[in-house]
Amino acid sequence: MKAAFPDLKLLLSLVFLTFLLMFFDSLHFLNTPKSLVQTVTIPVQYGLYKSATYLGESFRFIFTARQAYFENTALRIQMGELLTENSGLRKKLLENETLVDQYNKLSPVTYDLLPVHVIGSGRFLSLDRGSDDGVLEGQAVVYKDNYIGQIEAVSPRSSQVLLPFDPDSKIAVFSQGAGGRARGILEGQFGSELLMDKVLHQEGVEVGDLIYSEGIEGRLPKGLVMGKVSEVLGKENEVFKQAKVLPLFDIVDLDTVFVMRNP
Structure with missing residues (x-):
């Protein structure tokens, strides 16, 4: 019971003090103290408000950026898939056009043409088909009705083509033009030039x-196109003359060529 009286006194004191402050405030006696307190608290309150706003915007930015990152990643994946699909379709279309164009030049009824991809180029042209696909040494490699080279070496899954520019390449040829018909030997000179000799x-x-x-x-x-005469060499008193020959296209630009398995 004794312990309750101090609490009651404290409560009554607080109630009295509250009413006293309200009375003084109604008479505007507390305006000056309130102004002094607000001078300190308002900047603090403003700072807390701005900090809370900044933190809110920061969290919102982080959330938006994270969401945009995932959306951008998904779009890039979809774009990559579309580009890959488009590339595959274009490649198939190009291969189909190449096949149609090839068969218009050399009939598949007469020739067993194996389409192959070029996978390397140097002294020899590297192809992605070999003995497992019926490729044999000595077979001709063509593009349309143009001679590309002759199979020089074969492995089960790849093969090497001896190009006509190689010095080891010597092929019996003939020319056909307004001046008539001429026969000779087409020899490789390295580079992109051929020489029709003899x-x-x-x-x-x-x-x-x-x-x-x-x-x-x-x-x-017989009858594969080897190239076109660019210059005729020779003197009147010589038995033989020569002719420089250029191919009709650049071999390095080719992606698909054809092996003639039964000429």
């Missing part, structure tokens, strides 16, 4: 004439 001086060969294979070298068929 042409009898009296046989007609002119700049612009097309050069064709004779078809007397094993598996090499």
Whole structure:
């Protein structure tokens, strides 16, 4: 009971003090103290408000940035998938166009043409098909009706092509043009130039004439286009003359070529 009286006194004191403050405030006696207190508390309150606003915006930015990151990642994945799909479709379309174009030049009824991809280029042209697909040494490699080279080496899954520019390449050929028909040997010179040698001086060969294979070298068929004459070399008193020959296109630009498995 004694312990309750101090608490009651404290409560009554607080109630009295509250009413006293309210009375003084109604008479505007507390305006000056309130102004002094607000001078300190308002900047603090403003600082707390701005801090809370900044933190809210920061969390909102982090959340938005995180959401944008995931959305951007998903879009990039979808874009990559679409680009891959588009690339695959374009490649298939190009391969189909190449096949149609090839078969328009050399009939698949007459020739067993195996489409292959070029996977490397240097002295030899590397192909992605080999003996497992029926590729044999000596078979001709063509693009449309143009001669690309001859199979030089074969492994089960790949093969190497001897190009006509190689010094080891020597092919019997003939020219056909306004000046008539001429025969000779087409020899590799390295680089991108060929030389038609051993042409009898009296046989007609002119700049612009097309050069064709004779078809007397094993598996090499007759009538493949070897190139076009760019210059005729020789003197009147010589038995033989020569002709420089350029291919009709650049081999390094080719992605798909064809192996003739049964010329």
